[in-house]
Amino acid sequence: MSVDSSYDCCSAELFHIGESTPGKAAAKAQIKFDQFVNVSLNIAVTGETGSGKSSFVNALRGLKDDDVKAAPTGVIETTKLATMYEHPEMPNVKIWDLPGIGTPNFKAKKYLKDVKFNTYDFFIILNSVRFTENDIMLAKEIRKQKKSFYFVRSKIDNDISAEKKKRGFDEQKVLSLIREYCQKNLKELGDPRVFLISSCDLEEYDFELLQNVLEDELPEHKKDALLQAWPVCSAASLEKKIKIFKRMIWAVSLVSGGIAVVPVPGLSAACDVGMVVLFLTRCYFAFGLDDRSLTRLSEKVNKPHLKDLAKSKFVTAIREKALTRLQASAALGTIATVEYLLSLLPGVGSAAAAVLSFGTTQYLLREGVNDLANTAQVIRKEAGLASVH
Ligand SMILES: Nc1nc2c(ncn2[C@@H]2O[C@H](COP(=O)(O)OP(=O)(O)OP(=O)(O)O)[C@@H](O)[C@H]2O)c(=O)[nH]1
Ligand SMILES: [Mg+2]
Incomplete structure (x- = not known):
């Protein structure tokens, strides 16, 4: 997967969301993201x-x-x-x-x-x-x-x-x-x-x-x-959560993707790395991968080993690197955290984190959401709970 940092890499996205310039697209993406975490x-x-x-x-x-x-x-x-x-x-x-x-x-x-x-x-x-x-x-x-x-x-x-x-x-x-x-x-x-x-x-x-x-x-x-906050109560409800996070990847990538953002008055100015970390951390909680949710599930189905399955790259990184208290705050994410997340991906130099490109961010978020989603699905299966047919 290429992690091109140039403008062109997101032209398809611009077309897709019906905006003519990167600045307008980024402003729209920023509103979307702000709604996603703050509404x-x-x-x-x-x-x-x-x-x-x-x-x-x-x-x-x-x-x-x-x-x-x-x-x-x-x-x-x-x-x-x-x-x-x-x-x-x-x-x-x-x-x-x-x-x-x-x-x-x-x-x-x-x-x-x-x-x-x-x-x-x-x-x-x-x-x-x-x-x-x-x-x-x-x-x-x-x-x-x-x-x-x-x-x-x-x-x-x-x-x-x-x-x-x-x-x-x-x-x-x-x-x-x-x-x-x-x-x-x-x-x-x-x-x-x-x-x-x-x-x-x-x-x-x-x-x-x-x-x-x-x-x-x-x-x-x-x-x-x-959908983010509602407890996972079925395979279908987990799938819906996965879908909404996947759908937001474009917005996070556009805003934190090195494109000059037209300032949107009155919106929280989530900084680049803060957005990336906040997004993946929300995803981790929404999919029920945190310790409390896993303990609850283990007790319910009487399978104490379920937690051992929550050890994929991204699940471990998010659990270790932070981030138990979530506020839509720019202070949340540090460059070091994002550099660490990037180091989990093949082919991305850690220096990339200083200026996250659209391509790099999209790559990181896709890999991250997929990793968290797969882990949550495997855990459900092992718990013996119904899966989507
Ligand atoms: N088995 C079972 N017990 C429940 C359930 N929901 C609540 N209870 C029990 O019912 C009792 C009352 O529950 P509460 O949640 O305190 O009820 P409440 O409506 O908040 O009561 P007030 O604040 O006094 O109006 C508690 O002993 C709960 O454990 C449930 O879904 N199943
Ligand atoms: Mg009460």
Whole structure:
């Protein structure tokens, strides 16, 4: 693979994105990249007291309830104020644990005002039994405020393990019954969908379906934020993540690729090497290759050796060289880190890092994303989880 640093190497890309000059293309790429790492996504999790809100917030953040940074959960832990939890690795994604709505004199309008409803992109309304008058009142009020809501019937694993003990147990039948029962309560809202979920096991039930529906309904620029942060819950969800990272390679390469960038006012000026490192590090976390995700997966499938598979060139480099706390900050990447990453590639001199060319950056990112993607796929396979057919 040639790593030509000249202008010409990206003319095909310029044509592809419909820009006439490198400067304009780079400015467009910079906006794309800035959106990719910085667009805010605020998810509100609400519902009755004890319905599993805090556990769901933790699950969305890839945390177990007993992790240090987890939202407190338990039979007597009650969330009384709206509490914001940043996604641990993607701070632009914020998940809000809202107070329970269980009181008898619940007033939806006041509740929404108190929790500052305008902060959120959408609401998830949880219930672990059946949806009640309060849930319905809240949904109506959310609709009035022109926001979206999604009903989640939580703790499905409890229902399944209770039903399993009965003779003639049929999981699909049980799930259909729960779904119908919940939907019957929600008729007056026009038959909204109900997602059956267990925060203890995101690979099961409707968690992936919820991801797909959110993806369909979110505005375009918010989708990538959702896809990066949403826990890997199926082979298809991993594939989607791989795709969005591959799709961004052109933008990162253009901006950090030695082309004079027209300054875009108001955008964070992520420096060249910072972008490269930030991008690959995000990819590493999004694919679930970090220690915490791998430990969680190993425990779930009872295969302690899974971590031994996360030792490819780039996975090791990213794990060792940094980079546990991700901010869209130029300070994050150092020339030394990028030089180190480049040294993993055959045919690229380390001095190249001082001025990254378009070709070099694209080569580095392609190799990096492929290496991380392959490793994540191999680990899924070894874990015995379903793969894409
Ligand atoms: N089996 C199972 N238990 C769950 C699940 N989600 C939550 N729980 C348990 O249900 C209990 C209540 O969960 P929380 O997440 O604290 O509920 P909450 O809605 O935040 O409660 P409040 O803050 O008091 O309103 C805890 O003991 C959780 O461990 C789940 O999906 N499956
Ligand atoms: Mg709580």
